[in-house]
Amino acid sequence: MRVALRTPAYLGLGLVYLWRCTFGLLSHGSCKYYPTCSQYALDALREYGLVRGSLLAGWRLLRCNPWSRGGVDYAHDQRLFR
Amino acid sequence: MILFHILTPLENLLRDVLKWLGPHGTIGFTWAWSIVALTVIVRLILVPLTVRQIHSMQNLQRHAPQMKEIQKKYKADKKRQQEELMKFYRENNINPASSCLPLLAQFPVFISLYLVLKHFPHLPGDNLEWLGIWNITDKASAGWGPVLVAVYALSQLASSYFMSATAEKSQRIMLLVLPIVFIPFIINFKIGLILYWMTTNLWTVGQGLVTRQLMPRPAAPEKRSSRTPPKEVATAVAAEPATAPAAKPSQPRKVKRKKGGARR
Numbered sequence: 001m002r003v004a005l006r007t008p009a010y011l012g013l014g015l016v017y018l019w020r021c022t023f024g025l026l027s028h029g030s031c032k033y034y035p036t037c038s039q040y041a042l043d044a045l046r047e048y049g050l051v052r053g054s055l056l057a058g059w060r061l062l063r064c065n066p067w068s069r070g071g072v073d074y075a076h077d078q079r080l081f082r
Numbered sequence: 083m084i085l086f087h088i089l090t091p092l093e094n095l096l097r098d099v100l101k102w103l104g105p106h107g108t109i110g111f112t113w114a115w116s117i118v119a120l121t122v123i124v125r126l127i128l129v130p131l132t133v134r135q136i137h138s139m140q141n142l143q144r145h146a147p148q149m150k151e152i153q154k155k156y157k158a159d160k161k162r163q164q165e166e167l168m169k170f171y172r173e174n175n176i177n178p179a180s181s182c183l184p185l186l187a188q189f190p191v192f193i194s195l196y197l198v199l200k201h202f203p204h205l206p207g208d209n210l211e212w213l214g215i216w217n218i219t220d221k222a223s224a225g226w227g228p229v230l231v232a233v234y235a236l237s238q239l240a241s242s243y244f245m246s247a248t249a250e251k252s253q254r255i256m257l258l259v260l261p262i263v264f265i266p267f268i269i270n271f272k273i274g275l276i277l278y279w280m281t282t283n284l285w286t287v288g289q290g291l292v293t294r295q296l297m298p299r300p301a302a303p304e305k306r307s308s309r310t311p312p313k314e315v316a317t318a319v320a321a322e323p324a325t326a327p328a329a330k331p332s333q334p335r336k337v338k339r340k341k342g343g344a345r346r
Binding site for chain 2: 023030031032033034035036037061062064065066067068069070071072
């Protein structure tokens with residue numbers, strides 16, 4: 001199950017890495033959360049697979065806006081899925 | 083791609099605004115100037131956001147001494163350091179200046195404009211030139227395009243310079259090198275897109291200059307001197323007296339070096 005979960009997740013992981021080594025460089029260090037959004041995405045994809053991981057990462061990105069407070073927020077501590 | 087379909091509403095919106103600004107619309111700019119105007123409108127919409135950022139940046143500067151303390155305290159453990167900093171933000175109602183969403187939000191706009199330019203809504207016989215030199219539907223590699231790309235790269239450098247005011251040195255270098263690395267890709271874009279990018283960069287530069295006026299010069303040296311001799315701040319805040327006496331402020335610049343020694 002876990003392996004099956006992970007295989008498509010590589011697609012997402014690849015995209016995040018692609019982002020990191022292109023435009024992500026420009027925005028380096030500008031996340032208000034810890035871990036950063038891209039790290040969160042990697043963690044979420046690894047742990048929850050492509051679909052749920054992407055949803056979690058997307059939700060995190062939406063939360064990473066000028067009106068939010070930021071803070072420590074690990075993918076592992078998410079409350080969306082159980 | 084699916085992404086492009088998701089962007090269709092935004093693409094249509096941008097096209098409509100362009101048409102409204104353009105030679106057959108209400109405003110009646112040439113197409114090239116319409117793109118410039120569109121960029122200005124986008125950036126104007128983002129102004130409230132910028133103001134917020136300036137405020138939180140000032141707030142960060144005010145708390146810089148304590149944050150330095152935290153950074154020093156957990157120097158060995160980066161993870162812990164970040165967590166403590168985040169906690170500090172929370173406790174002191176600090177909203178870190180930057181966040182991911184606005185940065186990411188620029189991309190849909192950019193891609194949508196790319197799509198708009200792909201099927202540009204001009205009629206035959208329309209004036210597509212900018213300053214009589216560049217045709218906005220041409221590729222940037224054609225004719226005088228590379229000159230505009232060079233100007234773009236300069237504007238990108240300048241805007242990176244302002245954007246990176248708070249970044250670390252290594253990051254700064256990266257920010258300054260990237261525009262040059264991007265040139266081979268950018269040269270394949272259409273002139274109109276480069277016009278957009280250039281305008282938005284120049285806006286950033288202008289904004290940076292205004293911000294510097296708003297955050298007057300004393301702010302920067304003050305930050306440096308006050309975070310080094312934490313005494314003043316410590317007496318004011320009375321929160322972290324433990325490390326405060328270590329550094330005795332005499333002259334801001336000297337103390338800066340002293341800080342390293344005082345750590346022991």
